[in-house]
Amino acid sequence: MILLREILAKYPKEEEYLIEILLEYQTSKKNHYISEKDVNEISKHLDIPESQICSVISFYSLLSMVPKGRYVVQVCHDVPCFVNEAQSIYDKLVEILGIEDGETTEDNLFTLEITECLGCCNEAPAMRINEKVYTGLTPTKVEKLILDLRGEIK
Amino acid sequence: MIEMKVVSKRFGKINPLSIDSYIKSEGYQALEKAVSLHPTKIIEEIEKSKIRGRGGAGFPAHIKVRALSQESGQKFIVCNADEGEPGNFKDRMLMENDPHAILEGMIIIAYATGADRGYIYIRGEYQNAIKIMRATIKSAEENRFLGNNILDRGFNFNIEIRSGAGSYVCGEEFSMIESIEGKPGRSRTKPPFPTEKGIHNKPTLINNVETFANFPHIILNGGAKFAKIGTPSSTGTKLISLSGNVKNKGLYEVPFGTSIRDVIFTLGKGVKNNRAIKMVQLGGASGPIIPEYMLDMSIDFDRFETFDSKTGTGAIIVIDDRFDIFDILLINMKFFVYQSCGKCTPCREGHTQIVNLINKFINHRASEKDLMSLENLANVIQQTSLCGLGQTSMTSIISSLRYFRDDFFAKVRY
Numbered sequence: 102m103i104l105l106r107e108i109l110a111k112y113p114k115e116e117e118y119l120i121e122i123l124l125e126y127q128t129s130k131k132n133h134y135i136s137e138k139d140v141n142e143i144s145k146h147l148d149i150p151e152s153q154i155c156s157v158i159s160f161y162s163l164l165s166m167v168p169k170g171r172y173v174v175q176v177c178h179d180v181p182c183f184v185n186e187a188q189s190i191y192d193k194l195v196e197i198l199g200i201e202d203g204e205t206t207e208d209n210l211f212t213l214e215i216t217e218c219l220g221c222c223n224e225a226p227a228m229r230i231n232e233k234v235y236t237g238l239t240p241t242k243v244e245k246l247i248l249d250l251r252g253e254i255k
Numbered sequence: 256m257i258e259m260k261v262v263s264k265r266f267g268k269i270n271p272l273s274i275d276s277y278i279k280s281e282g283y284q285a286l287e288k289a290v291s292l293h294p295t296k297i298i299e300e301i302e303k304s305k306i307r308g309r310g311g312a313g314f315p316a317h318i319k320v321r322a323l324s325q326e327s328g329q330k331f332i333v334c335n336a337d338e339g340e341p342g343n344f345k346d347r348m349l350m351e352n353d354p355h356a357i358l359e360g361m362i363i364i365a366y367a368t369g370a371d372r373g374y375i376y377i378r379g380e381y382q383n384a385i386k387i388m389r390a391t392i393k394s395a396e397e398n399r400f401l402g403n404n405i406l407d408r409g410f411n412f413n414i415e416i417r418s419g420a421g422s423y424v425c426g427e428e429f430s431m432i433e434s435i436e437g438k439p440g441r442s443r444t445k446p447p448f449p450t451e452k453g454i455h456n457k458p459t460l461i462n463n464v465e466t467f468a469n470f471p472h473i474i475l476n477g478g479a480k481f482a483k484i485g486t487p488s489s490t491g492t493k494l495i496s497l498s499g500n501v502k503n504k505g506l507y508e509v510p511f512g513t514s515i516r517d518v519i520f521t522l523g524k525g526v527k528n529n530r531a532i533k534m535v536q537l538g539g540a541s542g543p544i545i546p547e548y549m550l551d552m553s554i555d556f557d558r559f560e561t562f563d564s565k566t567g568t569g570a571i572i573v574i575d576d577r578f579d580i581f582d583i584l585l586i587n588m589k590f591f592v593y594q595s596c597g598k599c600t601p602c603r604e605g606h607t608q609i610v611n612l613i614n615k616f617i618n619h620r621a622s623e624k625d626l627m628s629l630e631n632l633a634n635v636i637q638q639t640s641l642c643g644l645g646q647t648s649m650t651s652i653i654s655s656l657r658y659f660r661d662d663f664f665a666k667v668r669y
Contacts, residue, residue: 119437120420124379153438160439160596163379163421179341180536180586181498184574217423217590218341219380222498222572223505232382 103129105139109146116149119157123164128232132168132209140166162217170205170212172250174198175229178215181222190226191215193240197247210251257517259484261492262468263508266352271387274394277355283400285471289363290408297367298324301470303478305490310335310426310463311538311568312643313489313556319460322450324368326458332365332373333454333461336388337431339378339423340539341590342570345494346464348506350377350384353468354391358414360467362400363474365412368460373412376431378419389416423594427643428453428461430596441598442642465494485511488557495554499535499573500527509554516550519573530575534659538566540587541647543654544580562650580655580662581617588613591648602645605636609652616666623667630656 108126112118122143127133135158144151158164176191195201198211205212221227224236228243235246260266269276277283289297302317323330334357338346349357361373377385392414395401403411422440424430430440432453453459469491473481482490489511498504501523509518515535519525526532532547543562545552552558559566574583592606612629615621633649633656640646656663 115437117435117437120434121418124418124420157437157439160441161379161420161422163419178586179540179590180574180583181342181572183582183586184499184572184578216380217339217421217594218343220338220344220347220378222342222344222496222570225498225504229380234380234383 105142106146109143114147116147119143119147119149119154120161120164122147123154123158127164131171133170133173133212133231134165134168136166168205168209170210172210172230173212173214174247175214175216175219177217177219177221177225177227179218181218182226185225187226189240190228190238190243193243194247197244211247257509257513257521258507259492259510260508261472261484262349262356262465262494263352263506265356266348269353271352271354272390274355274391274398277353281475282355283359285475286359286362286366286400287406289366289474290406290410294324294367294369297363297474300473300478301367304473304481305478306466306469306473306481307489307556307567308463309465309469309493309567309569311340311566313559313567316462316466319450319462320364320368322448323370323458323460326450328457329372329455330368330370330458331454331460332361332368332370333431333435333459334361334373334375334464334467335426335428335431335461336375336377336381336384336464337419337426338381338464339419339426340541340568340570342498342536342539342572343496343568344498345496345506345569347381347384349464349468349494350381350388354387355395356468356471357388357464358391358395358401360470361414362405362412363470364460364462364467366405366408366410370460371411371413373414374417374435374454375414376417376419376425376435378425379421380419385416385418392416422596423590424596424642424644430642431461432459439596441596442644444641486553486555486557489555493554493567493569495522496568496570497523497573498570500530500575501525501573502527511555512553514551514553515571518554518571519550523573526573526575528575530577532573533576533578534574534580534583536572536574536583536651537562537570538568538650539570539572540590540651541644542566542568542570542650544583544651544658545654546658549658562654566650580659581613581666584651584655585610585613585617587648587651591644595644599639599641599645601636601639602641602648605632605640605645606648608632609636609649616663619666619668621663621667623669626663626667
């Protein structure tokens, strides 16, 4: 895990780099979130109020102040995926993970989210796990993917 | 052959990560030519080409470029790569397949306008494109196409990447400007327009990825030649993101004037399992929904304007007869509830009420009065919202009420 101050040192001390800092730091964290302590440290470094940082985090859907699973599974549910059986992908994930939209598994391994279009409509249905996009999905492919990720850990 | 490859001509033919591969394929020749010309000559060529913005609204590109060139002091150029409109993937494909062409277009505009700082604002979901564009900027700097004293011509231009963080509304100009400044992406009142007061209140020019990718071709081959492609009101080619229930989903480039039917049936090879088309949504969630009998309509900004919408992104989403108009409207409207920034009342409150009304139709609880309310509310949101989100989000409702009116009546409880 990268330390917050290492990331802060990479950017000019200007407000306009706030979102870049938040994204980079959150991505580097295993549980993909910004804690109150982090907000405090960023606030002091950039000399902007904590409230302003919180308002930025709450505005953007890719930023979070709530801890998430190690794998954030985001399933697209917009029209091009919907008409290509995206619901069956989501249903399969609900079945094997035992959680619904916005929830995290008890072992903190997976968070399931319905997301906006991932821009892969040419290979719908699509989903994203952390940084990686998976396309042309079927319920069977999804099940294998999740089992593989579980296997990697245990 | 109905395809015509201009901005996608290098796709699959060059190594997008190699600047040498780009240079061998006419790359940076337009820039070399541009810097030998007077900046006003470049703007004249863009005007002659009659190119209109490829982000959806179809605004004549030369007006914005000239406006920026007439401002003085610090000014910015932004490449809008926040492709959040569902059904669109053309900008991602451009960044992944021909990234230097986008930079070359931006550098030409920087030279023509005197801007010395640029941003590429890429949506956070496009991690691969972000990585590619970062590497592309680095190699362009190493080869002195970017940075200080570009090509020994004494002009400077630097580009930074800004990542979006999961907000659809940031594709709108002023929301994007706020986001680049590190703030929540809530729009501003216009005027002043971004070319007068944009990033840090300095003049800012924002163009779509595809628009920038077209500029090198215009400069290299001349505006007049470019204007001969397409139709009188919409010149050049258009990247089409074809998705939904077609056999061959994918990205296609066609000259303006091509019919939607040709794209779906000739390029897309028709509907999967040979089902009938129930409807086609153009442009994305903020675009109109049209019935099968309208597919002979040509792809043209002026034709699209009949829908009062920003249909010009070039997405075509084909939906077969297993689906109901309300399935699609509900997804679209829930999307806008979630994506509204909450700054203005018609958009923040209106979309929630629209979802309630759609649900009434779905549950056969709608009365004739609800049908009138839906129509009225859609018009109010469209006409009174602050930014492009609320001004265009009702297009699918309004077009459905026009072309699928019977579907609504069928659900009304008398």
